[in-house]
Amino acid sequence: MLAHGRRAAALLGIELPTDPAEIGRQLGAEMTAVMAAVAERPVEQWMDLPVMTDPDQLAAIALLYHCIPAAYQKEPALHALLCTKLTTLSLRHGNSAESAYGYVAFAITFWVLGNYDLTLRVGELGLELAHRFDAVAITLAVEVLYAGCVMPWRHPIAECVAYLDEVAARATDGGDPLNLAYTAAFSVIYRGVLGNSLVELLSEARRARRLCARLGFDGIHITMGWHVYHARWWTGVQRALGLGEVDIGLARRRRRAG
Numbered sequence: 001m002l003a004h005g006r007r008a009a010a011l012l013g014i015e016l017p018t019d020p021a022e023i024g025r026q027l028g029a030e031m032t033a034v035m036a037a038v039a040e041r042p043v044e045q046w047m048d049l050p051v052m053t054d055p056d057q058l059a060a061i062a063l064l065y066h067c068i069p070a071a072y073q074k075e076p077a078l079h080a081l082l083c084t085k086l087t088t089l090s091l092r093h094g095n096s097a098e099s100a101y102g103y104v105a106f107a108i109t110f111w112v113l114g115n116y117d118l119t120l121r122v123g124e125l126g127l128e129l130a131h132r133f134d135a136v137a138i139t140l141a142v143e144v145l146y147a148g149c150v151m152p153w154r155h156p157i158a159e160c161v162a163y164l165d166e167v168a169a170r171a172t173d174g175g176d177p178l179n180l181a182y183t184a185a186f187s188v189i190y191r192g193v194l195g196n197s198l199v200e201l202l203s204e205a206r207r208a209r210r211l212c213a214r215l216g217f218d219g220i221h222i223t224m225g226w227h228v229y230h231a232r233w234w235t236g237v238q239r240a241l242g243l244g245e246v247d248i249g250l251a252r253r254r255r256r257a258g
Contacts, residue, residue: 002074005067012060014085016067016078023077030084034106037091043121046103047129052094061089065098065138068105084109097138100130104145116153123150140179143167148186157194161187177215184208185220188227202231 006016017023037046052058064082071079086102103126110118123146130142144167151160164187171180188205196204209224 001070002067002078005063005070008063009060009067012056012063014060014064016081020077023081027077027081027084030081030088031109033088033091034084038118043118043125046091046095046125047132049090050094052090052096052099054093057089057093058096061086061096061098061102064089065101068101080109095129095133097130097133097135100126100133100142101138101145102126103129104142104150108145108149111149111153119150120154136174137176140167140171140174140176143170144179144182144186148182152190157190161190161194164190178217181208181212181215181217181220184211185223188224192227198231198235202228202235205231 002016006018009016015026017026052061064085068079068082071082083102083105086098087106090096090099090102104123105126107119107121107123107126110116110122126142127146130139133139143163147160147163147167151163164183168180168183168187171177171183185208188201188208191204192201205224205227209221209228212218212221212224
């Protein structure tokens, strides 16, 4: 996927390097451009940028957006570069639906830098922009990222959980299994932070694990198995579900599928 993405990006005049040093150099340059835009005017005014109309730029920003899931799994440094490029393309050529995801994804960079105010402001910008463009699939992805990675830094955790429940309902209605699985995972994590009873947490973790297994998202299924294991342990159950058993169950499903 990423090899094809790199070739397609090159046709549009965008280099997505494989060399880590070059990725780092490009990432630094793109982040400098974003910080210059932050200094130039309030991020809320980025909403007033013109709508992107250039067909080459629209193709480029859509391509980068669709490369993000693979980069997240395989090349974390490239993932950071892609998210940053979504933002700089928008600042240079105008907003599109994919810009909304770029803004929310880049908001996490401000969190890493310890600027929680900008984390929330840029995240809210992306969320509002997603609703303005009303692209259902991208809006759900934006809402999951916002609820899971932006909201918790400035909103009570209970509000994050409630919002995740709303997003889960929209993902169910919209037939979006991936974002439904992610909302389930985030919901379990934040219910644990919120201090819900272990019995309730165990029930939610089991429900999320079954959901992810049914939808075929093995990585999230294994993560939820970790939460089941520890919730059972903390409740004093002597024979807890071991992570090895989760892996065995996963291997069995793969053999049946093959």
